[in-house]
Amino acid sequence: MTQVGLFTWIDYAIFAAYLIASVSVGLLFIKEQRTIKDYFLAGRSMNSILVGVSVLAALTSGISYLGGPGEVYAHGTGMAWYALSFFIATPITTLIFVPFFYQARFYTAYQYLEERFSVQVRVLSSSLFIVRVLLWLALVAYAPALALEQVTGLPLWLTIVCTGVLTTFYTTLGGMKAVIWTDTLQFVVLFGGLIVILAVALVQVPGGMTGAFEIGRAAGKLDVSFSLDPSIRITFAGLLVGSMFTNLVQLATDQVAVQRYLTASSLREAKRALWIKLALLLPVIAVVYSTGLVIFAFYHAQGEDPLAAGKISSPDQILPYFVVHELPVGLPGLLIAAIFAATMSATSSGLNALASATTVDFYQRLARAPRQGDEEQLRLARRLTIAYGALVIVLALVVHRLGTLAEASIKAVGLVGGPLLGMFLLGMLSRRVSATGAVIGWFAGVLALIPVAFGTGISFLWYAMIGCLATMTVGWMASFIWGQPQSSELDKLVVRRSPGGAQHLG
Numbered sequence: 001m002t003q004v005g006l007f008t009w010i011d012y013a014i015f016a017a018y019l020i021a022s023v024s025v026g027l028l029f030i031k032e033q034r035t036i037k038d039y040f041l042a043g044r045s046m047n048s049i050l051v052g053v054s055v056l057a058a059l060t061s062g063i064s065y066l067g068g069p070g071e072v073y074a075h076g077t078g079m080a081w082y083a084l085s086f087f088i089a090t091p092i093t094t095l096i097f098v099p100f101f102y103q104a105r106f107y108t109a110y111q112y113l114e115e116r117f118s119v120q121v122r123v124l125s126s127s128l129f130i131v132r133v134l135l136w137l138a139l140v141a142y143a144p145a146l147a148l149e150q151v152t153g154l155p156l157w158l159t160i161v162c163t164g165v166l167t168t169f170y171t172t173l174g175g176m177k178a179v180i181w182t183d184t185l186q187f188v189v190l191f192g193g194l195i196v197i198l199a200v201a202l203v204q205v206p207g208g209m210t211g212a213f214e215i216g217r218a219a220g221k222l223d224v225s226f227s228l229d230p231s232i233r234i235t236f237a238g239l240l241v242g243s244m245f246t247n248l249v250q251l252a253t254d255q256v257a258v259q260r261y262l263t264a265s266s267l268r269e270a271k272r273a274l275w276i277k278l279a280l281l282l283p284v285i286a287v288v289y290s291t292g293l294v295i296f297a298f299y300h301a302q303g304e305d306p307l308a309a310g311k312i313s314s315p316d317q318i319l320p321y322f323v324v325h326e327l328p329v330g331l332p333g334l335l336i337a338a339i340f341a342a343t344m345s346a347t348s349s350g351l352n353a354l355a356s357a358t359t360v361d362f363y364q365r366l367a368r369a370p371r372q373g374d375e376e377q378l379r380l381a382r383r384l385t386i387a388y389g390a391l392v393i394v395l396a397l398v399v400h401r402l403g404t405l406a407e408a409s410i411k412a413v414g415l416v417g418g419p420l421l422g423m424f425l426l427g428m429l430s431r432r433v434s435a436t437g438a439v440i441g442w443f444a445g446v447l448a449l450i451p452v453a454f455g456t457g458i459s460f461l462w463y464a465m466i467g468c469l470a471t472m473t474v475g476w477m478a479s480f481i482w483g484q485p486q487s488s489e490l491d492k493l494v495v496r497r498s499p500g501g502a503q504h505l506g
Contacts, residue, residue, distance in 0.1 A: 008329050008330075008332075008333075010329055010330045010333060011329065011330060011332045011333030011336075012333065013333065014330060014333030014334055014337055015333045015336050015337050015340075018189060018337035018340065018341065019166060019337075019340065021185065022166075022170070022182055022185065022186065022340075022341070022344055023166060023169065023170050025170075025178070025181055025182050025185055026169075026170025026171065026173065026174040026178040026179075026181075026182050026348075027170060027173060027174060027178070028174070028178070028181070029174040029175060029177040029178045029181070030173045030174055030178075032175075032177060033173075033174070033175045033177075033378060034378070035377075035378065036107075036356075036359065036360075036377045036378055036381055038175060038176075038177070039175035039176060039352075039378055039381050039382075040107060040175070040176055040259065040352065040355075040356040040359075040360075040381070041107065041176060041259070041262050041263050042175070042176040042177040042180060042263040043177070043263075044262065044263060044264070044265060045263070045265055046177075046180055046260075046263040046264055046265065046269075047264070047265065047269055048264060048268075048269040048270070048272035048273040048276055049273075049276060050180055050181070050184060051180070051260050051261065051263060051264050051269065051270065051273035051276075052272070052273035052274065052275075052276030052277040052280065053183060053184050053187050053276070053277075053280065054179070054180040054183040054184065054260050054349070055251075055257050055260045055261075055273060055274070055277045056187065056277045056280050056281055056284070057183035057184070057186055057187040057190070057342070057345040057346070057349075058183060058256050058257065058260065058345060058346055058349035058350075059250055059256070059257065059346070060187075060190070060281075060284060060342060060345075060346075061140040061143065061342050061343055061345070061346035061347075062140060062143035062144045062339045062340075062342045062343040062346070063139055063140055063143050063346075064284075064288060064342065065143070065190065065194070065288065065319070065338065065339050065342045066143050066144075066146065066316045066317075066319055066320075066339065067143070067316055068080075068285075068288035068289050068291070068292055069288065069289075069291050069292030069295055069318055069319040070292070070314070070315035070316035070317070070318055070319070071289075071292065071315070072221065072289055072292025072293050072295075072296060073292055073295065073296050073307070073315045073318045074307075074315035075233070075234065076216075076220065076221040076222065076223060076224075076234075077216065077221055077222055077224075077289050077292070077293055078223070078224040078225075078234040078239065079234060079239070079289070080285055080286070080288075080289040081224060081236060081239040081240070082239045082240075082243040082247075082461075083281065083282055083285045084239070084240055085239065085240050085241070085243040085244040085246075085247050086247055086278055086281060087278070088240075088244045089244050089247035089248045089251055089252075090251065090274055090275065090277075090278045092248060092252070093248065093251040093252045093274060094271050094274050094275070096252075096428060096495060097251075097252040097253075097258075097424070097428070098261050098267070098270050098271055098274070099267060100112055100428065100492075100493070101258055101261060101262060102261060102262060102264070102267045102270050103267060103492075104492070106262065107259075107262070107356060107360040108126065108255055108258070108259070108356055108357050108360050108361055109125075109129075109252075109253055109254070109255055109258040109424075110122045110125045110126040110129065110255070110357065110361050111360070111361070112424075112427070112493070113125050113423065113424070113427060114365075115493055116427035116428075116490070116493045116494075117423075117427060117434070117435035117438050118435040119365065119366075120435065120439070121423065121435055121438055121439060122361060122365070123361065123362070123365075123366070124439065124442070125253075125420055125423060126255075126357045126361035126362070128416055128417075128419075128420050129253075129254065129255055129353075129357055129420070130354060130357060130358070131416060132412060132413070132416035132417055133254075133255075133256065133350050133353065133354055134354070134388075134391065134392065134395060135395070135412050135416075136350065136412050136413070137346070137347055137350045137351075137392045137395070137396075138392060138395035138396040138398075139396075139412070140343055140346045140347055140350070140396075141160050141163055141164060141343065141347060141392055141393065141395075141396035142156075142160065142396045143316070143339065143343060144159060144163060144336070144339045144340055144342075144343045145157075145159035145160045145163070145396070146314070146316060146317060156397075157397055160393055160396045160397055161393055163340065163343055163344065163347065164347070164389055164390075164392055164393035164396070165389070165393075166344070167343075167344045167347040167348050167351070167389065168347075168351060168385060168386060168388075168389025168390075170182065170348070171347075171348040171351050171352055171385055171389070172382045172385045172386055172389070173382075175352070176259070176263060176352055178348075179348045179349055179352050180260070180263065182344070182345065182348060183345045183348075183349065185341075186341035186342065186344060186345040187341070187345070189337055189338050189341040190338045190341045190342045190345075191283075191284060191287070192338075193334045193335060193337065193338030193341075194284075194287045194288065194291060194338065195287060196331065196334060197291060197319075197323060197327065197331060197334070197335060198287060198290060198291045198294060200327050200328070200331065201291065201294045201295065201298065201322070201326070201327070202294055204298055204326060205294055205297050205298050205301065206301055209290070209294070211297065211301075212290075212293050212294045212296075212297035212298075213293070215296070215297040215300050215301060216293045216296060216297060219296070219300060221293060221296060224236050224239075230458045230459055230462050231456070231457040231458055231459065232459060233459050233460075233461075234459070234461070235459070235461075238459050238461035238462060239461060241465065242459070242461035242462040242463075242464065242465050243410075243461055244465075245414075245418060245421065245464035245465040245468050246410055246413050246414055246417070246461070246463075246464040246465075248421055248464075248468075249413050249414070249417030249418065249420065249421045249464055250413060250417070251274070252421070252424065253417065253420050253421050253424050254353075254417070255353040255354075255356065255357050256349050256350055256353040259352070259353050259356060260273070260349075261273065261274075291319065292318075292319075295318055295319065295322045298322070298326070299322075306318065306321055319335070320332075320335060320336075320339075323335045347392065350392075351385050351388050351389055351392070352385065354384070354385075354388045355381050355382075355384040355385045355388060356381070358384050358388075359377065359380060359381050359384060363380065364377075410460050410461065410463075411453070411460045411463065413464060414449075414460060414461075414462075414463025414464035414467065415449055415453055415463055415467070417464055417467075418445060418449065418463055418464035418465065418466065418467025418468045418471070419441075419442045419445030419446050419449070419467040419468065419470070419471045420442070421464065421467075421468045421471075422441060422442065422445050422467065422468040422469070422470070422471025422472045422475065423438050423441065423442055423471060423475070425468065425472055426438050426441060426471070426472055426475045426476065427493065427494070428493075428494060428495055429494070429495060430476060430479075430494070431490055431494050432476065432479050432480070433475055433476055433479045434479045434482050436478065436479075436482040437475045437476065437477075437478040437479030437481075437482055438475050438479075440474060440475060440478040440482075441470075441471040441472060441473070441474045441475020441476070441478060442471050442475070444470050444471060444473075444474035444475070445466075445467040445468065445470040445471030445474070446467070447470075448466060448467065448470035449463060449466060449467045449470075452466055
């Protein structure tokens with residue numbers, strides 16, 4: 001059920017001003033795009049703060065903004081504990097993955113897999129990334145369309161097309177530097193909008209935050225299961241261990257994140273960016289899930305349930321519904337601007353990463369035509385960005401029922417990314433594993449996940465771990481049959497242990 005005409009001219013003015021500001025910032029960097037190094041890596045000139053904010057903004061889309069409160073309203077705050085898994089995933093990414101990518105001066109994460117295994121493994125992994133990110137971006141574009149339909153009655157298709165066209169426009173012209181700077185602007189709008197909405201909402205809850213927690217506790221919204229049963233949807237073990245693998249997929253093997261590390265001016269700045277991202281993530285998660293709890297407490301205290309009453313069709317609509325109906329004029333515009341901030345940030349990041357993977361891993365590596373100059377390659381990169389932008393719009397128009405937004409995004413990462421993470425870890429941690437063994441391991445990881453995801457009740461939190469461990473186990477064993485690479489071929493490609501016990505690279 002949609003509500004039409006609830007936006008005032010003030011709301012529209014706030015929303016329009018934000019869109020104009022985002023596109024304007026993106027266009028500032030058109031003249032700096034002279035080579036694909038500028039276009040894809042911002043000339044390797046970015047500092048750790050901008051890179052850290054950009055990584056967080058790229059991975060914190062409208063899915064998080066809408067899905068977090070929706071998850072709390074439908075199931076509780078348990079999902080917020082997944083933040084703890086970043087304290088495991090971040091050190092692993094910083095110590096193992098980033099040095100390999102940065103010191104080799106790669107453009108994509110998948111160049112490593114060719115150096116370690118073969119060009120076939122590189123093409124396979126890059127293809128998997130493209131498929132997964134296209135699905136993820138379709139969900140990312142769908143989230144704000146859902147919110148705006150609830151707020152203004154505008155059809156989903158119109159919002160999706162407008163978001164996709166505007167984001168593709170400034171990403172195509174401004175390249176990675178435009179993406180990173182707009183990420184920073186969009187993160188400020190996103191987090192600032194959340195804080196304002198939370199503060200205003202708290203005033204309307206009896207007892208404020210204390211009252212909200214008490215209502216949530218009485219309703220079981222603060223409960224988290226400590227069972228080791230993998231069929232339980234949300235458990236502490238699943239959030240800590242299972243989510244650690246999911247986060248590693250995004251932080252360590254996803255070109256969207258890796259490409260940002262490679263824009264840093266030095267390896268030290270790249271590593272610092274990850275710790276900055278972790279420090280910023282914690283308050284963001286706290287505010288997102290606290291907002292969901294406050295909204296639940298508000299309606300519980302009022303004796304209302306918009307979802308049960310049919311006023312909204314999905315838990316993911318609860319945040320925009322609350323803002324439109326309960327908050328003062330101007331805040332609906334701020335809400336939609338914040339959702340678009342998160343969506344445009346994630347979309348621009350994904351489009352640039354898709355274009356870089358296609359250009360570097362496919363065109364430059366596999367094309368038989370003579371190598372083009374910088375100007376021609378830059379034109380190709382821009383055409384690819386436009387093409388992927390159009391494809392994301394089409395996919396967003398057809399993506400539908402994969403569960404709540406928060407759940408759907410984790411499923412997509414786990415199903416495709418788990419086996420891919422296994423291939424990276426096989427290459428970096430074992431000298432024995434061969435290219436054939438790695439590919440066989442990947443097939444085993446995929447085959448293990450299909451019945452788990454579609455034929456059992458195992459929680460989606462475990463998908464990435466199951467796919468990763470199955471890939472590593474079978475890949476390592478298969479390499480005993482299909483040979484061991486010569487150690488001289490593995491210099492600087494495998495983590496090795498020094499006589500004193502310390503780990504180092506190469």
